[in-house]
Amino acid sequence: DVKVTQSSRYLVKRTGEKVFLECVQDMDHENMFWYRQDPGLGLRLIYFSYDVKMKEKGDIPEGYSVSREKKERFSLILESASTNQTSMYLCASRPPGLTSTDTQYFGPGTRLTVL
Amino acid sequence: DQQVKQNSPSLSVQEGRISILNCDYTNSMFDYFLWYKKYPAEGPTFLISISSIKDKNEDGRFTVFLNKSAKHLSLHIVPSQPGDSAVYFCAAREAGNMLTFGGGTRLMVKP
Numbered sequence: 388d389v390k391v392t393q394s395s396r397y398l399v400k401r402t403g404e405k406v407f408l409e410c411v412q413d414m415d416h417e418n419m420f421w422y423r424q425d426p427g428l429g430l431r432l433i434y435f436s437y438d439v440k441m442k443e444k445g446d447i448p449e450g451y452s453v454s455r456e457k458k459e460r461f462s463l464i465l466e467s468a469s470t471n472q473t474s475m476y477l478c479a480s481r482p483p484g485l486t487s488t489d490t491q492y493f494g495p496g497t498r499l500t501v502l
Numbered sequence: 503d504q505q506v507k508q509n510s511p512s513l514s515v516q517e518g519r520i521s522i523l524n525c526d527y528t529n530s531m532f533d534y535f536l537w538y539k540k541y542p543a544e545g546p547t548f549l550i551s552i553s554s555i556k557d558k559n560e561d562g563r564f565t566v567f568l569n570k571s572a573k574h575l576s577l578h579i580v581p582s583q584p585g586d587s588a589v590y591f592c593a594a595r596e597a598g599n600m601l602t603f604g605g606g607t608r609l610m611v612k613p
Contacts, residue, residue, distance in 0.1 A: 391545070396543070420600075422603075426605075427511065427605045427606075428605055429506075429508075429591055429603040429604050429605040429606050430546070430591065430593075430603040431603070432600055432601075435600065445600065477545055477546070478545075479545070490536070490548045490551075491548070491601065492548075493538075493545030493546045493547070494545050495543065495544050495545050496543070496544070496545055
């Protein structure tokens with residue numbers, strides 16, 4: 388079974404703090420993703436990575452950065468947290484290549500609250 | 503502008519009856535569609551998918567229908583069970599690109 392873990396289930400931070408969200412997958416997947424989930428808006432892609440040290444912006448990258456130093460680990464960084472970044476953050480991974488299934492495996496999510 | 507829309511934020515169904523969740527899309531280049539299910543405090547899990555060359559895919563109690571001319575897909579759950587209560591997301595893929603998700607529909611199946 389694919390396992391995607393996220394470092395924290397709940398996190399409370401103050402405005403202006405630097406926030407690190409960590410994600411680890413154990414299936415040697417090349418592709419990893421960070422989404423945020425907000426009511427009525429579904430899942431929106433922040434950043435993704437298709438290999439170590441590679442990253443691509445998603446639909447809403449502003450205010451975020453990412454780091455992929457090892458294949459199994461993909462970190463999301465909020466340089467200076469703001470209240471509008473209060474959200475559920477979901478990490479996902481996917482096997483390599485363009486397959487017809489495109490199934491992504493998600494972690495349990497981190498509920499971040501910025502005060 | 504949302505390319506994938508789930509216009510019903512919630513749906514309540516009696517146990518044993520059919521649940522129908524709907525999804526509309528605007529991008530005619532989408533070639534693959536997926537449904538994910540999400541329980542509270544868990545990540546979404548893949549449920550069922552359909553290629554744009556098909557109009558129906560069935561897996562046990564779950565069937566997905568695709569109407570390309572209407573740019574509409576639906577997920578049917580028959581019979582519905584209380585354990586099906588969750589948020590359901592439809593997602594669409596344009597070849598070579600990432601998934602685009604809808605806003606989700608919360609399904610409540612009453613015993």
